Amino acid sequence: MNTILLASALLLGLFSCSVAFAAPTPFPFPIPYHSFCGTLWLFAKPCAEISTKITKQIQVFSPEYMLIAATPSTIKANHTSPDGSVQNISFSLGPTIQSGGCSVSALSISLGFTSLLDDGLNYCNLNKLLSASGLNTSSGFMELTTELACLGYGTTTCKV
Numbered sequence: 001m002n003t004i005l006l007a008s009a010l011l012l013g014l015f016s017c018s019v020a021f022a023a024p025t026p027f028p029f030p031i032p033y034h035s036f037c038g039t040l041w042l043f044a045k046p047c048a049e050i051s052t053k054i055t056k057q058i059q060v061f062s063p064e065y066m067l068i069a070a071t072p073s074t075i076k077a078n079h080t081s082p083d084g085s086v087q088n089i090s091f092s093l094g095p096t097i098q099s100g101g102c103s104v105s106a107l108s109i110s111l112g113f114t115s116l117l118d119d120g121l122n123y124c125n126l127n128k129l130l131s132a133s134g135l136n137t138s139s140g141f142m143e144l145t146t147e148l149a150c151l152g153y154g155t156t157t158c159k160v
């Protein structure tokens, strides 16, 4: 199985509930729906360290990002865009089979109905936390997603 297929399989499993919003309806376009980005991050470091970094970064970015709840295995937050629209953000962390690693499934979803063209907003909500916390350079870091599971992935350059 190649990486893209593996990623789709993983993400469709993980985000099947959210993916339901994006039922492939080619017309009319754009269709109003809750745009979202679901992605999977792998790290060669323990989840405790990863979750601390993500949580701290959310707090540093307050009030743009607001922390709602954090446990060792889940982090919930929201993000408010300059136009006042709000997106829910959640992270679910678990150890990888390979000892000492951490797998993080991350989701950002627009609460209001938006068009399919969200300019990578939800992707950038997650990417901004990843790069600002330095986790994008963490050992063993790898991102698995597809444009189906994450609107704007591969096409958007996020403002830092």
Ligand SMILES: *[C@@H]1O[C@H](CO)[C@@H](O)[C@H](O)[C@H]1NC(C)=O
Pocket: 066, 067, 068, 077, 078, 086
């Ligand atoms: C975002 O989260 C903060 C902190 O929990 C909360 O006070 C605020 O009402 C939330 N915003 C929305 C729009 O849900």
Ligand SMILES: *[C@@H]1O[C@H](CO)[C@@H](O)[C@H](O)[C@H]1NC(C)=O
Pocket: 068, 076, 088, 109, 111
């Ligand atoms: C957004 O997050 C709030 C607070 O955690 C929750 O009550 C609400 O159901 C979430 N909405 C969606 C669409 O996920």
Ligand SMILES: *[C@@H]1O[C@H](CO)[C@@H](O)[C@H](O)[C@H]1NC(C)=O
Pocket: 131, 132, 136, 137, 160
């Ligand atoms: C990590 O993110 C920073 C800040 O956006 C960026 O300068 C750097 O090039 C990124 N590193 C990698 C390996 O992607």
